[in-house]
Structure formats: C-alpha cells, structure tokens
Amino acid sequence: MSQPVVVCKGVTKTYQKEAVPVHALRGVDFVVHPGEFVSLSGPSGSGKSTLLNIIGGLDRPDSGSVVVDEVDYGGLSESALAELRLHKLGFVFQAYNLIPVLSALENVEFIMQLQGVPAAERQGRAEDVLTKLGLGEMIHRRPGEMSGGQQQRVAVARAIASDPVLLLADEPSANLDSRTTEELLELLKRLNQDNGMTIITATHDPMVMSYATRQVKLRDGAIEHDDAALPA
Amino acid sequence: MKLLLQLSIRNLLRHKRRNGMLLLAIAVAVAGVNASNTLLRGYQLDLLDTAVSNLTGHVKVHAPGYRDDPTIMNSFVIEDSFTPDVPSDVLLGWAPRVRIPGVIMSERETRGVQLVGIEPGAEGISFLRDAVIDGEFLTAADDNRVVLGKELLRQLESDIGRRLVIITQGADGLNRERGYRIAGSYDVQGTGLEKLFVFVGLEHLQALLETDAVTEVSVRLTTENYREPAKLSMAASLSDLEVMDWQELEPQAAEMFLFADGVIYVWFLLMMGALTFGLVNSLAAAVMERVKELGMMRALGMQKRTVVVQVVVESCVMMALGVLAGTLLGALIYAAISDGIDLTAWSDGIELFGVASLLVPVMLPSDLLTVAFSSMLLGIAASLYPAWRVVQVQPLDALRS
Numbered sequence A: 001m002s003q004p005v006v007v008c009k010g011v012t013k014t015y016q017k018e019a020v021p022v023h024a025l026r027g028v029d030f031v032v033h034p035g036e037f038v039s040l041s042g043p044s045g046s047g048k049s050t051l052l053n054i055i056g057g058l059d060r061p062d063s064g065s066v067v068v069d070e071v072d073y074g075g076l077s078e079s080a081l082a083e084l085r086l087h088k089l090g091f092v093f094q095a096y097n098l099i100p101v102l103s104a105l106e107n108v109e110f111i112m113q114l115q116g117v118p119a120a121e122r123q124g125r126a127e128d129v130l131t132k133l134g135l136g137e138m139i140h141r142r143p144g145e146m147s148g149g150q151q152q153r154v155a156v157a158r159a160i161a162s163d164p165v166l167l168l169a170d171e172p173s174a175n176l177d178s179r180t181t182e183e184l185l186e187l188l189k190r191l192n193q194d195n196g197m198t199i200i201t202a203t204h205d206p207m208v209m210s211y212a213t214r215q216v217k218l219r220d221g222a223i224e225h226d227d228a229a230l231p232a
Numbered sequence B: 001m002k003l004l005l006q007l008s009i010r011n012l013l014r015h016k017r018r019n020g021m022l023l024l025a026i027a028v029a030v031a032g033v034n035a036s037n038t039l040l041r042g043y044q045l046d047l048l049d050t051a052v053s054n055l056t057g058h059v060k061v062h063a064p065g066y067r068d069d070p071t072i073m074n075s076f077v078i079e080d081s082f083t084p085d086v087p088s089d090v091l092l093g094w095a096p097r098v099r100i101p102g103v104i105m106s107e108r109e110t111r112g113v114q115l116v117g118i119e120p121g122a123e124g125i126s127f128l129r130d131a132v133i134d135g136e137f138l139t140a141a142d143d144n145r146v147v148l149g150k151e152l153l154r155q156l157e158s159d160i161g162r163r164l165v166i167i168t169q170g171a172d173g174l175n176r177e178r179g180y181r182i183a184g185s186y187d188v189q190g191t192g193l194e195k196l197f198v199f200v201g202l203e204h205l206q207a208l209l210e211t212d213a214v215t216e217v218s219v220r221l222t223t224e225n226y227r228e229p230a231k232l233s234m235a236a237s238l239s240d241l242e243v244m245d246w247q248e249l250e251p252q253a254a255e256m257f258l259f260a261d262g263v264i265y266v267w268f269l270l271m272m273g274a275l276t277f278g279l280v281n282s283l284a285a286a287v288m289e290r291v292k293e294l295g296m297m298r299a300l301g302m303q304k305r306t307v308v309v310q311v312v313v314e315s316c317v318m319m320a321l322g323v324l325a326g327t328l329l330g331a332l333i334y335a336a337i338s339d340g341i342d343l344t345a346w347s348d349g350i351e352l353f354g355v356a357s358l359l360v361p362v363m364l365p366s367d368l369l370t371v372a373f374s375s376m377l378l379g380i381a382a383s384l385y386p387a388w389r390v391v392q393v394q395p396l397d398a399l400r401s
C-alpha cells in the first residue's frame, strides 16, 4: 500500500476559555491514505475544525505528532508551515474564501502566482479548471458579482488548480442551499473518483457525509467511530 | 511583486473617496513644501548674493590686523603677476582695493565714510555691477574723481559735477586732505551701502596715501560650492595674510542662511508629520477592515513578510501618486510666482536682513528630489505599524472573526 497522506498520532489540543481548560482533542490517532474522501462529523464542539486545522498546519497540537505527505510538522517554523500549505494543501473555507478585488480567474491564479508558476501556464490552468467546473462564462467576474455557490466553486477551483496532495474543506456547504450543495458535492466526488484527489471534510451536513467514502465521527475530542477501523 | 502592485491599486480604488481625500492632502502638503522651498531658496540666494556682492566676495584676503584696525597701516603689496590660487573655471573675477575710513565734507555737511580705491574694470564682481549710475562712473584706476551713493549725495546736499573735500590718513600716519569732483552717484536697493561707500580710482588713492599696497583682495567664484576649497588653497599660498570667506566676514548673513536651511527642514517635518499621522490612520483602517482577507491569504500559504510588503506597497503607491501630483502642483505654483513676489509693503522689516524687496523663488531639482525621496521614506515608515499590527493576528483568528 502507498504511503499515507496524513498520519496523526496521539494529537491533543486544549484551549483556555476564560481560564477554563477546554479539551478540544484528547489523543487522536488518525491516518488517511491517498484517494480517500473522508468526512469528519460529530456534534458541535467535538473537535472537527480543530483536527482539520491541525492537519492543515493552521494550528499546532499540544502533544502528539502530525505527518502530512511524509513531512513531520513538529519543529517546523511558522514560515515553513506557510510554505507547506502553499505547495501541498488546498483549502476551502466556510465563507469569505475569495479575494474581493480579484476576478474569478485571478483568484484561481492567486496560489499559483505565490508559487511562482509562469503567467502563461497558470492562466491556462486556471481557465481549464474553471471551465471544467462550469464557470467558463464568469472568469472575469469578481466575487461580489457571483452567487454563493459559484463563489464556493471558484474556491474549489483555486484549491485544486495547483494540484495539492490533500484538499481540506471545513463546512464547505454551510452557506449553500441544498441544490448548490449537491452541485459542489458532485464536483468533489468527481475530483475524488476521476483524479484520485484526497479530501477531508468537516461537516454536520448529512448530504456531505453521504458523498464521502469513509465516515469518521468525533465526540468530545476523541474518535468515536471510524469506518477504517471496521473489519473489511 | 506584480501581484502585490495589482492588489494595492485595486484596494486603493475600493475606497475612492477616502483615498482621494488622502491623495489630495498629500499633494497639497508636498506642493506647499515645494513652493515654500522655492521661496526660501530664493531668499537664501538673495542673501548670499547680497552678502557676496557687498564688497565681500566669496573669499577675501586682508593683512593680519586689518580687521581690528582697518587703516592703510595694515596693508599688503600684491605682485603684478598675482592671481588668486583658484582654478580658472570657478573664478568669476577678483578685485584689489584700498578701503580705509575717511571724512567727506560738502559746503553744508560732514560725514564719516569708507573710502574705497578700486580698479573700475574689476568691480563687475560687486554690487556696483547692478547699481544704477547717475552721471558717470569712474573710468580708470587713476581716475581722480569720486562716485558716491545717491543717499549720501542727498545728505551732503551736493550734486554731480560739484566738488567735495575728503580727509584721510596716509601711509606715513599724517592726514591727507584733498578736493574731488563728483563724477556720479550710484543707486542700489536700500540706503545702507549708499551712505557707506565712496569710490575713487585705486592708483590715484595709492598715490595720495604714498603707498603701492592694497588693504584687500576680494575674490568671487562662479559657485558657492567651491568656497571652502578656494579659501583653503588661497590660505595655503598666501600664508602671511588673512584669508576669510563671506561666512566669517558676514556672520549674521551666514546665520540667516543656515536659518533658512533649518526652516526648510522644520517646515517639511511639520507638514509631512501631520500628513504621516493621517496616512497611518487611514492605512490602519484600510488594513483592519481586511483582516479576514489577509488572514485567508496567509492561511492559503502567503508568508507574513509578503503581507507586510503588501501593506507597504499600498502605502508607497499612495505616496508616489501624491508626490507626483504635489510636485506638479508645486511647479504650477512656482510658475505662477516665478516673476518674484513684491515685498515692498513689508520692506522695512525685510531690509533688516539685507534682502531685496523682490523675492524671486528658485526651484532646485535637488530640493524636489529630497522632498520626494523623504516623502517615500515617510510612506514606508507610516505603513510599518499597520502592517505589523495586521500580521499579529493569527490566520485562524482572522478567519473566525
């Protein structure tokens, strides 16, 4: 079997909320292999976002280790983590994903521009991806001139245009109605099936869960259920 | 970098009104500083010209002791072959003179004056160049007539063509008394000089005093910038004489000159300081309302320092536009007043500083560049604090807010 994309071992995270410690994660072991489409679910406050952010290098665990694509996060500087996010990870956030002063095309080019991809190449790739996602008509529109669903699809386009090893999406459907949610999920499913893109989502939304190939349920900062732990 | 420029310009355009006002403020401040600089430079140049033309020159040679006791006793002889030890391309001209105290008498009045023996041809370097002459000026070094100031002529209640008596001390310490015909009178800005100097041919005066010495050699350069080196090289070749520049001979004028420099800096700091304050506030507001956006960029992998540079670039674009507009506006103001501002209404106060009553502005490219350059530095400085503040917010916190 190929190398796992994500390996978390004994990850804990405790926040201080008005001097009261909140145990957001209490020793999570979690492995994701290439090509998986994982849904993290669980009640509010169970630690889904915290785990996703730690895997995404946006937050640091108090103890335990995180290895993504064979890079151990332990000891990486803030700037090295930023570099890693830029080159290996794709993010789709809940809302406010896009840069308002840039057009859809420029937003999709943004990451590749930071990566230093030559102008002609990144523009070609950005146009390709946008067209594939059915946004060919609106590449010159700014976020303010698009619907929420269209904006989220542009965000997905931006996340995947640079070919990340892992796509992380925290509540990607929270601001969408069920029809656009379905469109978005179809899109993620296609990316997962056709391109073998590894995806982890954190969600409450049963529709999102139903599209995933592996269910992981959290409760009180620990994994309560994991499809991967079931006998095959 | 292209991305950052694009982002900053679009973000500036996002708030056209707010940034338009700020741009206007920068432009007006820069234009104001530039315009006032042209006036102060004009004043300085006038001050310099007056000080240098006032028989001082850029550099002057005396016998040691002449300054304490300005008589023919403290004089020196110059060789026929003498020329000042200054490269010829920076030497505008030089003049030997005998300058001693004397008493002048008309039929009605008596006045104490400075009697100055000159070579008329060499005096293109002094204020006489621009003076308005009534009657005739001296024609040669052995001219035995006098030329005096219009004001003095009025006070003596005499006239051109009439005769006067001058008493002064000869090289032997004995008084000389002699009658002179008035060849003409000179009229210059203000009356101070007109009351002070009475001119006569140098060779004639030397003959009267029974000497072949002079009391001073005045040297005028083509540029003030060469004053120091000229003084040093002349002092080296005339080691037994006293070589001084106008700043030492006219310390008051020198102080006013430096004072004008100081005013330029203080004025710049005041105007631009107030402006920087506004710029910092405006940038802080612009950046803080984008915390989320900038946090998202960092979450996607943009480095902290790139975010800082982004804010700095935005500030610099703003400043550059403001400086450009302000420099153009300043040039327009300069063009409008380039004929000079008539100060005759205030000339009583102004004359104290020995300045002409017409203030002609002078625009120096170096001043424009200094203002532009310092403004850009301020633009960078002003953006550092807002930039620093915005990167203190962690990307996750920014996204959550």
Ligand SMILES: Nc1ncnc2c1ncn2[C@@H]1O[C@H](COP(=O)(O)OP(=O)(O)OP(=O)(O)O)[C@@H](O)[C@H]1O
Binding pocket: A015, A016, A017, A022, A023, A024, A042, A043, A044, A045, A046, A047, A048, A049, A050, A051, A202, A204
């Ligand atoms: N920055 C923080 N400071 C303090 N407490 C925090 C912080 N982030 C998360 N927490 C707490 O940690 C716990 C886990 O939070 P997390 O956001 O991971 O939950 P979640 O499963 O994503 O919840 P939701 O479904 O509401 O998004 C919660 O109790 C939350 O209040």
Ligand SMILES: [Mg+2]
Binding pocket: A048, A049, A050, A202
């Ligand atoms: Mg969450």
